[in-house]
Amino acid sequence: xxxxxxxxxxxxxxxxxxxxLKGLVFLVVVLLCIWIPFFAPYDxxxxxxxxxLASPSPSHWLGTDxxxxxxxxxxxxxxxxxxxxxxxxxxxxxxxxxxxxALSGYLGGFLDKVVMRLCEGMSVLPALAITMVIAGVLGxxxxxxIVALISVHWTEYARLVRNMVMVEKAKTYIQAAESxxxxxxxxxxxxxxxNIAGPLLTITAFSMSWAILSFxxxxxxxxxVEPGTxxxxxxxxxSRSHLRSHPHLVLAPGLAIMALVMAIxxxxxxxxxxxxxxxxxxxxxxxx
Amino acid sequence: xxxxxxxxLVQAVILxxxxxxxxxxxxxxxxxxxxxxxxxxQMDGTLPDPATVTQFAQDNGFNDPMPVQYWHWLxxxxxxxxxxxxxxxxxxxxxMALRISRSLFLGVTSLATALILAIPIGxxxxxxxxxxxxxxxxxxxxxxxxxxxFWLALLMALFFSLFLDLLPSSGHGTLAHVVLPxxxxxxxxxxxxxxxxRARLLDELSQDYVRTANAKGMxxxxxxxxxxxxxxLPSTLTLTGLQFAKIFDGMIVVETIFAWPGIGSLLVESLFxxxxxxxxxxxxxxxxxxxxxxxxxxxxxxxxxxxxxxAI
Numbered sequence: 304x305x306x307x308x309x310x311x312x313x314x315x316x317x318x319x320x321x322x323x324l325k326g327l328v329f330l331v332v333v334l335l336c337i338w339i340p341f342f343a344p345y346d347x348x349x350x351x352x353x354x355x356l357a358s359p360s361p362s363h364w365l366g367t368d369x370x371x372x373x374x375x376x377x378x379x380x381x382x383x384x385x386x387x388x389x390x391x392x393x394x395x396x397x398x399x400x401x402x403x404x405a406l407s408g409y410l411g412g413f414l415d416k417v418v419m420r421l422c423e424g425m426s427v428l429p430a431l432a433i434t435m436v437i438a439g440v441l442g443x444x445x446x447x448x449i450v451a452l453i454s455v456h457w458t459e460y461a462r463l464v465r466n467m468v469m470v471e472k473a474k475t476y477i478q479a480a481e482s483x484x485x486x487x488x489x490x491x492x493x494x495x496x497x498n499i500a501g502p503l504l505t506i507t508a509f510s511m512s513w514a515i516l517s518f519x520x521x522x523x524x525x526x527x528v529e530p531g532t533x534x535x536x537x538x539x540x541x542s543r544s545h546l547r548s549h550p551h552l553v554l555a556p557g558l559a560i561m562a563l564v565m566a567i568x569x570x571x572x573x574x575x576x577x578x579x580x581x582x583x584x585x586x587x588x589x590x591x
Numbered sequence: 592x593x594x595x596x597x598x599x600l601v602q603a604v605i606l607x608x609x610x611x612x613x614x615x616x617x618x619x620x621x622x623x624x625x626x627x628x629x630x631x632x633q634m635d636g637t638l639p640d641p642a643t644v645t646q647f648a649q650d651n652g653f654n655d656p657m658p659v660q661y662w663h664w665l666x667x668x669x670x671x672x673x674x675x676x677x678x679x680x681x682x683x684x685x686x687m688a689l690r691i692s693r694s695l696f697l698g699v700t701s702l703a704t705a706l707i708l709a710i711p712i713g714x715x716x717x718x719x720x721x722x723x724x725x726x727x728x729x730x731x732x733x734x735x736x737x738x739x740x741f742w743l744a745l746l747m748a749l750f751f752s753l754f755l756d757l758l759p760s761s762g763h764g765t766l767a768h769v770v771l772p773x774x775x776x777x778x779x780x781x782x783x784x785x786x787x788x789r790a791r792l793l794d795e796l797s798q799d800y801v802r803t804a805n806a807k808g809m810x811x812x813x814x815x816x817x818x819x820x821x822x823x824l825p826s827t828l829t830l831t832g833l834q835f836a837k838i839f840d841g842m843i844v845v846e847t848i849f850a851w852p853g854i855g856s857l858l859v860e861s862l863f864x865x866x867x868x869x870x871x872x873x874x875x876x877x878x879x880x881x882x883x884x885x886x887x888x889x890x891x892x893x894x895x896x897x898x899x900x901x902a903i
Contacts, residue, residue, distance in 0.1 A: 420602075420605075420606075424606050424609065426833075426836075427606075427836065427881050427882065427885045428836060428877070428878055428881050429836040429837070429839035429840045429843075429877065429881065430836065430840060431839075431840035431843055432839060432840065432843060432855075432858060432873075432874075432877050433874075433878075435843070435858060435859075435862060436617070436858075436862075436870060436873070436874045438862075439861075439862040439865075439870050440617055440620065440867075440870075443862065443863075512736075512737065516737075516739055516740075519739055519741075520739060520740070520741055520844055523739075523741045523844070524741075524843075524844065524847060524859055525863065526862070536739075536741070539741065539742060539745065543745065546745060546748075546749050546753070547749065547753050550749065553742070553745055553746075553749075554746075556742075557739060557742035557745075557746075560739045560742065561734075561737050561738050561739065561742075564736075564737040564739075565733060565734065565737035568733060568736055568737055569733065572733075
């Protein structure tokens, strides 16, 4: 036992050192989104018909698309829309879901029954299909898609937060706080939420990657962003007809989506492992 | 078990009821006067005069209280009449059965492909932990979770039908048409199921009953088949049931890309045509279909797992 403790600490510390590396990718992307105009070599909407479908070259790093627009600049600006929308979805769905889940789990009773039936019902249905139907009724615009994603996705948070709150609620520190006379909302805010914040962040990472993939998929189909917008899913859809002659037009945005989602997933994995106190490399097996 | 199943059934019926209310509200909540929207569609876009609208609303009972309207709508819907498509003017339920069967075929093929790939891989990785296949699986499942399926579909179409000219990239009819769509949909769930099977197997293999069986001198294969498999089957089935919803999400995009005429591509089409009766029909079919699938999976689990069967 004595021999093991320093070893564990060492592991945790080395893990902490490596953790930011995985988060860093995401952070860099977010910062890039804000400062894009400083990095982007061209205006993403500047049409240059004479120079259409140019191959990658020093002046156009990733070549130009079917309208002569610089692909690299469009990729950078595309991150802004995709990441921004996904962040909005996660923020609102997470906020609403956490609040309702925590209230439902802590207060219990009739509210809990209704909320949980609703969330279970939603979890059975295909989320993307329901999102599309809601977005269709709201009018297919960018805000319609974001609102539709939020209204489908909050139930996931509510369900998971409710289950975590049920576990925490039974622990003695909550009973202690209750017997000291703390109010319900004080307990939820100061005791329950801080204690589930860790696992919640892991969920948020995976929900972020879901939001990015869904948003890109919907804009690929033509929902959300206007035609011609510099958005990754839209770029893939619009370069589709040049797939055989200029595959890099489809490859580049797809790789961008994949890299971003993978970074977020790995971050979530690593953070989850750290929370559970085990140190596992996702590329190494558990019991080797 | 009977009581539990009955409870599930009651829950499913309540859920179906809620779904029908949402489906009904979907059309009535549209911006603008519902009678006017319907008339506009029937008269090919010419603006009807107010007197006609009032008369039309009166004839079709749009001035009745909402619960009465809902009741009329529900009885019509149960009789298979959900109105006409705005675009074609045909009944929205006309070739629904055919579309459902095509989507179901694609979905079941995808799931079967995923299971056929995932279960042996999961078994192999659990019995050969740390090997290169095991490590490759973990890496692949991370990639599989992160890859946008519409992009993968395009790449597969590019590789298999444009470069190699092996498989058709659009349409339906022959078995060759199913291969690409099913593979694309299967990739998103194969990794998840394989990793789950691997983790569950590892959990079970360290149990006492496996050691006992080993000590008795039972063969490795027999331990797996007659002791371990029955133990991991219920949870694997539950997971598979949950993947069904994910498969449909993949199907919407994949059906559109590969021009597979199922429910998913119909939903996309009707969304862009703003063909609201058709959207409503798609919603009702998808949602109630999933309630039924979920019920069937629950029933199968009670059949397979004696612990659940005996619990109540």
